[in-house]
Amino acid sequence: MFKYILLLFPLLISFLLKEKDQQEFTIRGYAQGTDYTVKYFARDSVVTKRSVDSILSVIDSSMSLYKPYSLINKFNESSEGFDLDSHFAEVMRKSFVVYKDTKGMFDVTVAPLVQAWGFGPKPIAKFPDSTEVKQLLNCIGMHNLSLKGNYLKKSKACIKIDLNGIAQGYSVDVVADYLKKKGIRSFVVEIGGELRIKGPKPDGSAMRIGIEGPAASANAEPVIRHVVNINNGAITTAGNYRKYLQKGKKKIAHLIDPKTGYPLDNALISVTVYAKDAVTADGYDSPLMAMSVHEALDFVASKKGMEAYIIYHKRDGSVADTLTKGFKKMIVGL
Template identity: 70%
Template sequence: MLQVMPGVNKIFAFFVPLLAFVFFEKKDQRQYTIHGYAQGTDYTVKYFATDSIVTKGEVDSILMVIDSSMSLYKPYSSINQFNASAKGMRIDRHFANVMTKSFEIYRSTQGRFDVTVKPLVQLWGFGVKPVERFPDSMMVSAVLKCVGMRFLSLKGNVLKKERPCVQIDLNGIAQGYSVDVVAEHLNLKGIKAYVVEIGGELRMKGPKPDGTSLRIGIEGPSESPDAEPAIRHTLAINNGAITTSGNYRRFLQMGKKRISHLIDPKSGYPLSNSLISVTVYSRDAITADGYDNAIMAMNIDEAMAFVSAKKNMEAYIIYHRKDGSIADTLTKGFKQLIVN
């Protein structure tokens, strides 16, 4: 039997960075905190206002609608209806928004990000159904015939597929989108300082009422494989989103063999390059969340060059050196976010 480590399944993003954010009160405003559970994980919304103008019920309602659209764990969801269809269907606005961004990232990363990986994700044991063993090369080759966003087309809100076997999995981007939708709800309510966090993906707006920046902690693996991850850096951010993708918190293990949950859509096999984790800063969470997975599929030189060429994007990357030791690097803009 294959064992998933750790044992908690999540609907969207699998790697959860440790977050630490603290607000301080100011006259006429107080901090409001909402905790809940959605999309297979915990969420937290913290904001400042003179009254509780955003409620847990509102947030839960927003996330429930998104789940009904793009959760593979909801039998009635739109994404499951699309996957079961032969040629495609008309989709809702949330689904269409995420697919539009997915096509953008697919083209920008030359196919390293590909939402049609669902059959591969399931084949390797990271899907909705458990598996008993790892696939052989013939099984991977057969499934690859159903993988590729070149088989998809989106016109308006009609998503079509050329092959009936094509199925999509939006786990690598939909949680970031969910963060953005909740954040936009707070913006519409006139809230000026907040942090929205879902499963470790977050977006924030500041400064806090006392004029100081919002702060979060970014964790990474320790040198010892048996040690708990530790906070690597503290960031001060007033506006933007931070998401992380990594391969050391979510994996499958059979005996001594361990594989990452991140699947290469081109080869059909789990990633096995030198990157350990990628933390991306961008203006919105859907962008950061979509690109962090794609960057994980690059080598360290490709990753740094790719991010450095992108406007409004910064990254912090932890990787293995050739001798097996752990190192980290970051873009110039990301370094400017770090505080002592």
Template identity: 80%
Template sequence: MFSLIKYILFLFPLIFSFFKAKDHREYIIRGYAQGTDYSVKYYATDSIVTKYAVDSILSVIDSSMSLYKPYSNINRFNESSEGLDLDPHFTAVMRKSFTVYKATKGKFDVTVAPLVQAWGFGPKRIDKFPDSAAVKELLNCVGMDQLRLKGSRLTKSKPCINVDLNGIAQGYSVDVVADHLIKKGLTSFVVEIGGELRMKGPKPDGSGMRIGIEGPALTANGEPVIRHVISINSGAITTAGNYRKYLQKGAKKIAHLIDPKKGYPLDNALISVTIYAKDAVTADGYDSPIMAMDVNEALDFVASKKGMEAYIIYHKKDGSVADTLTKGFKKMIVE
């Protein structure tokens, strides 16, 4: 009798899981926001989250931090001479930005906006790339040490200080949407905006969430390829790279990631950095500044951050492409 009870107790979770998986169905929401595509996939017994709700959340964030919205709070701050009282979204992202700025010793810097624009990656078109004199002059208006955040009030020491949150705001947006799903009681989902992801699982059938990790093309004119597939049940994955978004200057490619200290686009060995962290704002905030490091520095930095893992693709000295990863990231790979 005792053995029978043990057997029934053993079977019950499996039976419950089977019916739970059968009752739940997959819902997918797709749309366009923040200059890119987004998708929300979740498992539920009913359509608990609507496209209208997701679009509304992202619209509010755009009104706060989009450089492409003339009325946004970030543009109001950039146009101000001294500063602005920020909305809660802007405030939260700035707090995180100061944390990442200090941790990376200035490799992450949201005041890089004038340089981003000068090199052709801002909201306005350019006719030519800046020369060394122009870069030197622009550097006078770069540096998060010239910003102060007190409560929700962000001030700047010079009127020319502008901020660009594209290196972190998208990850924050992913988290806000994910938190909305969690508040709705969802326990199995993937939120993706422009390639930045956060997920919670497992799926109703007990399997893990599977995510493809992209890398540069294997041939000169080829398309980017999926290098690995990972399976995780919680956390966020973001990628920074210089093989997709760039401009051409003769035979040279100009990367969209700008060194805020030197004023020039990054030109080092790293090709892409994929970061795993507990939330997307953390992963997104650190992936770009890690791109500014050499391989060993990047691995040591990630190792110093609890709960962070990394997959790095880089050029070897002979020009060939290689990759490396942390032990924790390796454990996530299933293909």
């Protein structure tokens, strides 16, 4: 045994030196209508901006509503269905799971409603009235979709899908998996605020991530409310304090309730979800926004490996927050 330990000792020293020699590399760019940042530790720049841009371009060509030539737009224009690529099919498989878990509160067929309320790729002249919303609801519901192999079928020609509530998390995971295939063991991948983390850093310290929330006053910038230590997993946030439209004095939230056809208007301000991967966290953060605080906490408690931090309005209008026990354990302060 002693001889065996002595033989391993030089290998351990060599490994630690390699870890110590690692540098931090940062890649920044623009994709999917937002900024992205990839930070990783390695001895050499084994991942380049060009490679990351190439990955995200392929995903955009598949699922971006803002690319006229994308597969998702071709599907939306089809009358019966379409053969999907592997990225699109994988996101749809996950979408069906989340749809079932949330009893329809997550629904990718909300595209007509998202567009009608001014959050789609085309500008609008006015908000829809109750008659128009009622008509649009006839074309909403994932029960009108079925996936067999890679063929996505629609039962109504008017069914159109919007994957903005889950595709960005999937994109984060794809880039993270690419880094892991390159042998990188410490990284943070962030696209539009959705993150996937792998640690610790080469010096043994944990990755530190800031959790943003709305500012105290309406015109101030959002603030970092907490800092968490994470060495493995993903964090995403859904909220209505950044992306909204104004209707008189009323703010119209970009998150649409697929059951009523109207933008969400409840106590929740934002939900930050921790999960094992970004597609899971991203898929569940928006439907959690449609729940009450207690419903959201109970739902997260029922999901293994999921944690949440919730910011909400109290009945008197003041802002408060709450979190699961697991999320609390990750917090280290500012």
